[in-house]
Amino acid sequence: MSVAIRYQSRGGHVREMAEIIAEGVDVEPISIDDPRAPITKPVDILFIGGALYKFRLDPAMEEYLESIPEGMVTIAIVFGSSALTHRPIFLIQERLKAKGIDIHPMAMYMRGKPKPYLHEIGGPWAKREVAKIEKQIAEGTYGEKPEAPIVQMIRNHEKKKQEEAQKAKAQAEEASVSNEAGEADAKAEK
Numbered sequence: 001m002s003v004a005i006r007y008q009s010r011g012g013h014v015r016e017m018a019e020i021i022a023e024g025v026d027v028e029p030i031s032i033d034d035p036r037a038p039i040t041k042p043v044d045i046l047f048i049g050g051a052l053y054k055f056r057l058d059p060a061m062e063e064y065l066e067s068i069p070e071g072m073v074t075i076a077i078v079f080g081s082s083a084l085t086h087r088p089i090f091l092i093q094e095r096l097k098a099k100g101i102d103i104h105p106m107a108m109y110m111r112g113k114p115k116p117y118l119h120e121i122g123g124p125w126a127k128r129e130v131a132k133i134e135k136q137i138a139e140g141t142y143g144e145k146p147e148a149p150i151v152q153m154i155r156n157h158e159k160k161k162q163e164e165a166q167k168a169k170a171q172a173e174e175a176s177v178s179n180e181a182g183e184a185d186a187k188a189e190k
């Protein structure tokens with residue numbers, strides 16, 4: 001299986017993630033700025049990462065994703081970083097999916113600088129995902145039973161958080177209404 005790593009990073013966070021992945025799969029991480037970045041040979045699994053800047057991918061990253069020749073990459077495992085949201089992961093996945101590349105259902109995301117624990121678990125995670133894909137392909141089960149895509153997992157998580165926030169807000173409003181009602185009752189009693 002041929003594995004490659006490409007990344008875009010302005011401040012070094014995504015580069016650090018690429019280096020962590022590289023330790024696990026023993027492949028050199030290459031920045032999209034590097035002259036060797038263009039995919040010129042078929043790649044079975046491409047680890048590809050980027051960050052979010054003003055709600056978007058870096059324009060150079062957009063250009064790079066667009067430049068990947070169709071049919072050259074089979075599967076993409078996406079990684080990314082931002083201050084707040086998983087958006088860079090979704091954006092990269094969307095672009096690649098549109099090119100007919102299979103999106104691996106697992107992705108690596110970090111808020112800001114990779115935490116020390118990522119150095120422990122990130123490499124083995126990448127290695128495991130590659131081994132899992134290899135095994136599925138060898139057994140002919142690849143793509144048959146997709147796991148819950150990370151997008152779905154994150155959406156469920158976000159929905160749950162939203163519901164919790166709405167519930168807390170409704171409870172707070174109810175409490176203030178009953179306080180007001182209580183105050184009105186107290187006034188009426190006076």
Ligand SMILES: Cc1cc2nc3c(=O)[nH]c(=O)nc-3n(C[C@H](O)[C@H](O)[C@H](O)COP(=O)(O)O)c2cc1C
Binds near residue numbers: 008009010056
């Ligand atoms: C100019 C600039 C704009 C950014 N805009 C966003 C943003 O819109 N949303 C967000 O969640 N993070 C934003 N960030 C945070 C970066 O996505 C985050 O720091 C990321 O880890 C940077 O990765 P890098 O160090 O590899 O460039 C921004 C950072 C910079 C420098």
